[in-house]
Amino acid sequence: MTSAPPRPRVAVTLGDPAGIGPELVARLLADPGTTAAADLLLISDPAELALAEEDSGLTIDYATTPTEGRPLLVDNGARRPAEPFERRRATEAGGRWAMDNLRVALDLAAKGEVDAILFAPLNKSSLHLAGLAESDELRWFEVVLGVEGFTSELNVLPGLWTSRVTSHISIAEVDAGITRERVAAAGRLLDGVLRGGAGIAAPRIGVCALNPHAGESGRFGRHEIDIIAPAVEDLRAEGIDATGPFPSDTIFLRARAGDFDGVLTMYHDQGQIAMKLMGFDGGVTIAGGLPIPICTPAHGTAFDLVGRRAATMGSMNNAFHLATRLGAAAAGR
Known part of the structure; x- marks a missing residue:
């Protein structure tokens, strides 16, 4: 009898709160196949998850202690700004929150506590307003993870x-x-x-x-x-x-x-x-050359679609499935 492939642990962040990321994550989690495919750690806080529920019209069934079959909230609310996030535009606060959540995910990866990271779309203007000194998030990942070799964004279609x-x-x-x-x-x-x-x-x-x-x-x-x-x-x-x-x-x-x-x-x-x-x-972007798979939809934050429930799920679904596949391979190495 062959053993089942390792069940990957995937850290998930909701991206820039001004865009469609919260809605995409809520819709992803509404699919029972998502929690069946991986153990999920949501790097967020209850307020952002409530925003995701409002944007999507769905309920996110998350847990605050490890519970089989439910995504676990890793509450990063202590870093949330006091004022609500402004939606549909690039802001320093939104960029900082997105980076703070990603930093938690990267720290978990460095400790070996997750096998892959999936993040919803970021906005580079927000990131630079928040102090991102590197040209993009991949170069920032290199710095945070201490990577010195060649890296490249990889773009994937079926x-x-x-x-x-x-x-x-x-x-x-x-x-x-x-x-x-x-x-x-x-x-x-x-x-x-x-x-x-x-x-x-x-x-x-x-x-x-x-x-x-x-x-x-x-x-x-x-x-x-x-x-x-x-x-x-x-x-x-x-x-x-x-x-x-x-x-x-x-x-x-x-x-x-x-x-x-x-x-x-x-x-x-x-x-x-x-x-x-x-x-x-359906496109997916992977941060290639890092010690852990990091995947995201290959499109942007789509400020014009926020609150309309009109965003397509193709890229987000593909990014998740690729993160779980690569994460399972990493978990089994």
Whole structure:
């Protein structure tokens, strides 16, 4: 008889309280399959959960002491500001609350008390108002967890994963961020998560060019010749099935046709535009390269949808299922 896979412990935060995160979490928890799939720790407080119930029209059946089949509230109310959160706009208070709750989740992860983290959408303007010094939450996760190796946001649709060499920097800075070492590191990261997260024994990775038409043999720049192609050869020498560089205006057509399991992009919008066109309502973002899986929907806080009960659940559901799958793998390692 084979033993059941380990039951993952997943920390959940409700994201920016000004947006649709509280509603999404309430709707996620209303599905009996959610609590059946994992032991959940809600990093929040009763006031925020009441807000989630109001936004969703649902009741959250949480516990304040460990109870089988019910999410456990890890009450962070001592850090709540005295005034109610302003909704539908970026604020310092909302950003600080979102970061405070995430910090508790990261502390639990560092202690080995959770196997994965799922967070509802954040608003970067709120985070920066609250004092976030890093370019994005991934870089902040690195600092809090003390990670020094290569990290990258991974974006996931059913059947297709992407990683990127550079992320939340200006286009003017992309050139300096494209190095042979970084391209190879991003390829290794993507290959590793495809093997471990998607369960693909021999992932096929297509690598994007940086310049139009892949540089046309150096006419539009030599990144493809001097940097990207040598990095692809480095990956192939390590046994990774990487090919390219391919022009970025056609590589996703091939990916959609099933030629690749993953696409390695050079900068943020090179991959994100394609991925959001192909599956905006189901996309998931993973903070790749960290010691614990951290997943979130690949969309934003949608201030315009707050209180309308019109938000779709595709990305949130996918993010949860991916967090539980990766968390179970981590719990069983």
